[in-house]
Amino acid sequence: MRARLRFLARRLALAVPTVLFIVIANFVLLHLAPGDAAEVLAGEAGSATPEMVAQLRQKFGLDQPYHVQLARYLGRTLTFDLGYSQRQGMSVAELIGKRLPATLLLMGTTIAIAIGIGVLLGVLAARGLNTWRDRLISVFALLSYATPLFWAGLMLIVVFSIKLDWLPTSGMENVAAFYEGPKRIVDIARHLVLPALTLSLFYLALYTRLMRAAMLEQSGMDYVTTARAKGLDERTVVFRHILPNALLPVVTMAGVQVGALLGGSVVVETVFAWPGLGQLAFDSLFSRDLNLLLGIFFVCACLVVVANLLVDIAYTWLDPRIELD
Amino acid sequence: MSSTESSVGGFWRRFRRNRPAVFALGMLVAIVLVALLAPLAYPGDPFAIVARPFLPPFHDHLFGTDQLGRDVAAGIARGAMTSLLIGIVATVCAMLIGVVTGGAAGYFGGRTDVLLMRMTEAFQTIPAFIFAIVLVAILSPSLESTIIAIATVSWPPMTRLVRGEFLATKNREFVQACRSIGMSDARVILRHILPNCASPIIVTGSLMVATAILIESGLSFLGLGDANLMSWGYLIGAGRTVLRTAWWVCAFPGLAILLTVLSINLFGEGLNDALNPRLREAG
Numbered sequence: 001m002r003a004r005l006r007f008l009a010r011r012l013a014l015a016v017p018t019v020l021f022i023v024i025a026n027f028v029l030l031h032l033a034p035g036d037a038a039e040v041l042a043g044e045a046g047s048a049t050p051e052m053v054a055q056l057r058q059k060f061g062l063d064q065p066y067h068v069q070l071a072r073y074l075g076r077t078l079t080f081d082l083g084y085s086q087r088q089g090m091s092v093a094e095l096i097g098k099r100l101p102a103t104l105l106l107m108g109t110t111i112a113i114a115i116g117i118g119v120l121l122g123v124l125a126a127r128g129l130n131t132w133r134d135r136l137i138s139v140f141a142l143l144s145y146a147t148p149l150f151w152a153g154l155m156l157i158v159v160f161s162i163k164l165d166w167l168p169t170s171g172m173e174n175v176a177a178f179y180e181g182p183k184r185i186v187d188i189a190r191h192l193v194l195p196a197l198t199l200s201l202f203y204l205a206l207y208t209r210l211m212r213a214a215m216l217e218q219s220g221m222d223y224v225t226t227a228r229a230k231g232l233d234e235r236t237v238v239f240r241h242i243l244p245n246a247l248l249p250v251v252t253m254a255g256v257q258v259g260a261l262l263g264g265s266v267v268v269e270t271v272f273a274w275p276g277l278g279q280l281a282f283d284s285l286f287s288r289d290l291n292l293l294l295g296i297f298f299v300c301a302c303l304v305v306v307a308n309l310l311v312d313i314a315y316t317w318l319d320p321r322i323e324l325d
Numbered sequence: 326m327s328s329t330e331s332s333v334g335g336f337w338r339r340f341r342r343n344r345p346a347v348f349a350l351g352m353l354v355a356i357v358l359v360a361l362l363a364p365l366a367y368p369g370d371p372f373a374i375v376a377r378p379f380l381p382p383f384h385d386h387l388f389g390t391d392q393l394g395r396d397v398a399a400g401i402a403r404g405a406m407t408s409l410l411i412g413i414v415a416t417v418c419a420m421l422i423g424v425v426t427g428g429a430a431g432y433f434g435g436r437t438d439v440l441l442m443r444m445t446e447a448f449q450t451i452p453a454f455i456f457a458i459v460l461v462a463i464l465s466p467s468l469e470s471t472i473i474a475i476a477t478v479s480w481p482p483m484t485r486l487v488r489g490e491f492l493a494t495k496n497r498e499f500v501q502a503c504r505s506i507g508m509s510d511a512r513v514i515l516r517h518i519l520p521n522c523a524s525p526i527i528v529t530g531s532l533m534v535a536t537a538i539l540i541e542s543g544l545s546f547l548g549l550g551d552a553n554l555m556s557w558g559y560l561i562g563a564g565r566t567v568l569r570t571a572w573w574v575c576a577f578p579g580l581a582i583l584l585t586v587l588s589i590n591l592f593g594e595g596l597n598d599a600l601n602p603r604l605r606e607a608g
Binding site: 017018022147148151154155263264290294297308 | 447565
């Protein structure tokens with residue numbers, strides 16, 4: 001246990017420079033924006049009143065030299081003081097906090113679908129190597145790699161919402177219906193199906209290919225020969241011996257992909273009007289609320305750092321061979 | 326000279342064995358031709374209104390018209406150049422950054438390596454697509470800012486690849502021989518190490534073009550494209566409000582993206598098989 005805590009502490013220490021880098025990148029971007037940083041902070045480039053801009057300039061010390069500004073910016077950002085959005089009439093941190101659960105729900109469901117079905121398809125493909133099943137799965141993976149997510153979402157809407165009328169086109173729940181309890185859960189789940197399927201498409205393909213390759217690689221290992229020599233039946237060999245080992249690269253990849261998943265959720269949430277961070281980012285683009293956009297960017301980058309930490313921890317449980325020291 | 330010819334011939338012979346890759350090459354040639362000939366086939370402004378709105382496809386206009394009466398086929402044809410241009414230029418920029426940083430990290434090692442790799446890891450932590458959105462929003466949407474944004478988020482994998490290749494090559498005998506006769510670092514890198522790492526760099530680069538086109542389409546879908554340039558993502562973004570009445574406005578530009586990206590991926594895989602024949606036989 002102590003070794004695990006020490007391992008965790010070291011991982012946390014490694015994450016610190018990354019977070020600092022992200023804050024500094026944000027600071028540089030803020031100053032790259034056209035016009036005055038005060039106007040960007042006002043959240044309405046070009047349309048803020050001169051009094052407000054002057055007040056902001058003083059408040060954030062924008063008349064100070066850059067290193068002083070950076071130090072203040074670091075202090076503010078690290079305490080999650082991300083400024084105020086005039087457009088939305090709420091502090092940026094509060095806005096993000098309100099939108100975060102929807103995005104996390106979408107991402108969690110997506111990861112579950114992608115890993116669950118991806119592992120299943122990968123095992124199927126590896127078991128039936130070079131049969132029609134394997135080929136079909138490969139073609140599906142190739143097509144998924146090449147499909148823009150937002151387009152896949154729109155086409156799913158055309159088929160399942162407009163033509164077949166099975167599922168709702170947009171939003172997270174039918175607000176007008178005032179559902180409560182289990183009914184509300186069913187309603188949200190129905191709204192969740194299409195966005196989660198869309199977002200998982202690419203990762204599903206990725207995990208399928210990864211799982212197929214890992215299964216094939218593990219099948220050639222000595223321990224598999226040993227298991228077979230013991231007289232174990234094929235099912236036990238595959239599911240008890242090969243599968244757990246082949247899962248490791250999939251877990252690693254899932255951690256690496258969280259950043260890409262957040263990026264994908266911007267377009268998917270825009271397509272399905274899913275009220276999460278991505279939709280908020282799109283709104284901020286429309287109203288030129290750059291400070292809000294930078295706040296979302298910062299939170300997303302932090303989410304990636306946290307996800308990587310979680311994967312590291314999961315790894316120590318999954319693979320006892322990993323050295324904690 | 327004869328050895329070059331035979332290696333080109335050998336490359337083509339190996340490439341030809343991969344049927345999907347040959348098909349993809351044909352598709353890519355066709356797409357490039359469409360991009361080049363579009364100004365002749367659809368002269369004038371692709372944003373211009375040419376017919377009644379919402380004309381269904383496969384009648385007077387191949388892919389129908391949108392809510393304003395613009396020809397969807399004209400938009401797709403004229404948008405091809407935008408996607409290809411941005412995909413290729415952004416990839417070349419990202420490859421240059423990747424080769425310089427990865428090469429320096431791998432060749433010089435030590436502190437240079439640590440510093441450059443820390444930077445690469447930090448860049449890889451940042452969610453790429455959101456970073457691209459922020460960059461374009463801040464630089465204000467234009468052809469240049471799209472290219473800058475895509476190049477900025479795509480170089481890290483190239484850096485890692487080139488670093489690995491340089492690490493594997495720099496202690497080989499021919500490189501040591503070059504150094505022992507007093508060759509300059511620049512000459513060793515450019516004339517001797519780099520040509521030996523060319524094939525994985527080319528393969529990865531070709532696949533990066535596909536990713537770049539996908540990022541570009543996402544950006545212009547969100548309305549972050551150059552307002553004066555027709556593009557596939559823009560067409561889909563503009564058509565999504567009329568999805569219920571006119572599915573074709575979104576469907577065909579998306580198919581164009583899908584076919585282009587698929588062709589590039591298949592071509593890249595074929596290139597990989599043909600350039601690294603040993604890998605192919607081992608796998």
